[in-house]
Amino acid sequence: AQTVTQSQPEMSVQEAETVTLSCTYDTSESNYYLFWYKQPPSRQMILVIRQEAYKQQNATENRFSVNFQKAAKSFSLKISDSQLGDTAMYFCALVYVRGFQKLVFGTGTRLLVSP
């Protein structure tokens, strides 16, 4: 069975600083995708960034970047220049390439950005 673990239930950061959210996963598959979703208080689920497991280069999207360590099964999210609007729950998720797209989610990390 595949699992996704987010060991940080809550994190805080001040505006303009950098914060890293951790995610580890367990899978026997070699080809899969990893995602970070953001859920603000409005409860929307918003895709932040994704990473293909077969790509060694870490994905980046503006202020968001990942550190993907395939051997260690680690997929952390770095948020640079944090903004108040980044306050949200962040979920790490995994889906296999083989078979239908069954997303497995972590339990989430609540991030609070303060002025």
Next chain:
Amino acid sequence: DAGVIQSPRHEVTEMGQEVTLRCKPISGHNSLFWYRQTMMRGLELLIYFNNNVPIDDSGMPEDRFSAKMPNASFSTLKIQPSEPRDSAVYFCASSLYRRTPGFEQPQHFGDGTRLSIL
């Protein structure tokens, strides 16, 4: 383009009543997913469809829950009879799936339905 549309946004009803949640996926998407989110259990996949066919309903908690997808642009999740423990936020998501290695489109979520069973 319109995103995934769910209705209603909020639903409050009494125990024992039938509840129907609705979802319109993004046009052109061929996979649809129903999730439930609670504080205790986080995000749980209830069921997913591909080309309107249920592929995996192993996450459906019990027989009181049923889901249908009569066509590519509409799906329902029904709870009958409803119980207080069914109170949660229910999300619908859709994506485009192709059986092509290296091709993947992420799931796009609706805004969810907050269900409260009194």
